Amino acid sequence: MLKTRFDNYPKGKPFSTILGDFLGRGIFNVDGDLWRFQRKMASLELDRFSIRAYAFEIVCYEIKDRLIPLLSSVSGKGDGVLDLQDVFRRFSFDSICRFSFGLDPRCLEITLPMSDFAVAFDLASKLSAERAMTVSPLVWKIKRKLNLGTEKKMKEAIKLINILAQEVIRQKRKMGFLSHKDLLSRFMHSVNDDTFLRDIVISFLLAGRDTVASALTSFFWLLAKYPQVGSAILEEADRVLGPNQELTSYEQMRDLHYLQAAVYESMRLYPPIQFDSKFCEEDDILPDGTLVKRGTRVTYHPYAMGRIEELWGPDCLEFKPERWLRDDDGTFFPENPFKYPVFQAGLRVCLGKEMALLELKCVAISLLRRFQIQLVPSYQTPRFSPGLTATFSGGLPVLVLEKEPTVHQSS
Numbered sequence: 001m002l003k004t005r006f007d008n009y010p011k012g013k014p015f016s017t018i019l020g021d022f023l024g025r026g027i028f029n030v031d032g033d034l035w036r037f038q039r040k041m042a043s044l045e046l047d048r049f050s051i052r053a054y055a056f057e058i059v060c061y062e063i064k065d066r067l068i069p070l071l072s073s074v075s076g077k078g079d080g081v082l083d084l085q086d087v088f089r090r091f092s093f094d095s096i097c098r099f100s101f102g103l104d105p106r107c108l109e110i111t112l113p114m115s116d117f118a119v120a121f122d123l124a125s126k127l128s129a130e131r132a133m134t135v136s137p138l139v140w141k142i143k144r145k146l147n148l149g150t151e152k153k154m155k156e157a158i159k160l161i162n163i164l165a166q167e168v169i170r171q172k173r174k175m176g177f178l179s180h181k182d183l184l185s186r187f188m189h190s191v192n193d194d195t196f197l198r199d200i201v202i203s204f205l206l207a208g209r210d211t212v213a214s215a216l217t218s219f220f221w222l223l224a225k226y227p228q229v230g231s232a233i234l235e236e237a238d239r240v241l242g243p244n245q246e247l248t249s250y251e252q253m254r255d256l257h258y259l260q261a262a263v264y265e266s267m268r269l270y271p272p273i274q275f276d277s278k279f280c281e282e283d284d285i286l287p288d289g290t291l292v293k294r295g296t297r298v299t300y301h302p303y304a305m306g307r308i309e310e311l312w313g314p315d316c317l318e319f320k321p322e323r324w325l326r327d328d329d330g331t332f333f334p335e336n337p338f339k340y341p342v343f344q345a346g347l348r349v350c351l352g353k354e355m356a357l358l359e360l361k362c363v364a365i366s367l368l369r370r371f372q373i374q375l376v377p378s379y380q381t382p383r384f385s386p387g388l389t390a391t392f393s394g395g396l397p398v399l400v401l402e403k404e405p406t407v408h409q410s411s
C-alpha cells in the first residue's frame, strides 16, 4: 500500500473534501501531480544545509529564551503544577510558524498568552477532524451550506487564518523575500499564486505542530517513569559534547546515538500519528492474499504495529532504547521504515522528520540538564483524546525542580 502499489492508494476524495476548506490544495491534502510538484519543491528546500541551520537556530532560541525561563519560573513552587503538553504545543507552534512563515506568534512567552492565530488554527483543525466523525458527510455539508453551528465557527476561524496568511505574503512581496530563510520565502521563488502559497504553508503548520508536541509529551512521560534513561542520555551528552555543554550545531547530534535510540523507542510505543488511511483506487490483492475492493478504506496502524510481539520481541511493551543500538559498537541501528512507519514510509514519507528529531533532541538535552521533572503524584496512565494526532486527555501535569546551575550557556 505504501510501496509497490503506492499509486493505487491515494489519500482519496473523502479526506480531501473534509480537510479542503482548511488546507486547500496544500501538500498534505492532495494526490497526483499537485502532490508530486509540491513534494519535489519542498524536498529540494528541506534538503538544503541552510534550512537545517535555520531550524536549529529557531529551536535553540525558543528553548533558551522561552522554554527554560518558563520552567524556571515555576520551579520549586509547591503549587507550580505545569501542563507540559500545553507547554510543548506552544513550543512547537512558535517553532513551526517561524520555520514555515517567518512569523513568531510568541505563544510560549512567560505569561502564556493566547494568540488569535493559534486559537483559530486549533479550532479549524479540531472542527475539520470532527467532520470525519459525523454519521454522514451530508450532516456537515448541510450545516456548511446554511452556515450553522460548528461550520459557522469553522468559516470564521479559516477567515482569520487567511487574513493573516495573506498579510504575511503581502508584506514579504513588499519587503522582498530573497534574503529570508523561512519556507514561505523559499517557495515564493517558484510559486506566484498567493492562495496556493497559503495552502502549502498551512499544510506544513498542521503537519509539524501537533505531531512534535505529541512526541515530546509522551517522551517526557516515559522519561519521568524511566529516570535511568534520562541519566543515560546525559551521560552520553557529557561524553560527546563535554561535561554540561550545550548543543552548538546541528551536526553534533549525529554522534548522540543513545539519544536517537531513546527518541525512536518513545515513538515506537507512542507514535504521534497512531493510524493513517488511504483509499484503494482499483481492486487489489495484498501480499497475504486479502482481496481489497476498489473504494475500500485501508488503514495502517503504527501504534498497534509498535506493540506486535512478532515484530519487536517478547519485551515489545517495555521502553528499551538499547534495542535500537548495535551490540558491537553501540551505534544507532535504523529499522526498516515499513516495520516502523511512524513517519510513514516510501514515496510519501514525512518531510519534516529531521526537523522533528532536532526539536525532540534539543528539548530533551536542555531540560534534562537543568530540571527534574516529576509527574504529579495523582497522575495515572494517560488516556488519549480522539483526534488526528495522539493527545493526552487532561494534559501532562508535572512538578518542576531546577537542578544546581552548572550549565555553561551556549551563545
Ligand code: HEM
Pocket (backbone or CB within 6 Å): 027, 028, 039, 203, 204, 207, 208, 209, 211, 212, 215, 271, 272, 273, 276, 277, 341, 342, 343, 344, 347, 348, 349, 350, 351, 352, 353, 355, 356
Ligand atoms: C514527531 C513528529 C512527526 C511525525 C511523527 C510525523 C509523521 C508524519 C506522517 C505519518 C506523515 C504521513 C501523513 C499522511 O500522508 O497521511 C507525515 C507527512 C508529512 N509531514 Fe510529518 N511528522 C512529524 C513532524 C513533521 C514536521 C516538524 C514537519 C514540518 C517541518 C512535517 C511535515 C510533513 C509534511 C509536509 C508531510 C506531507 C508529506 C507528503 O504528503 O508528501 N512533519 N508526517
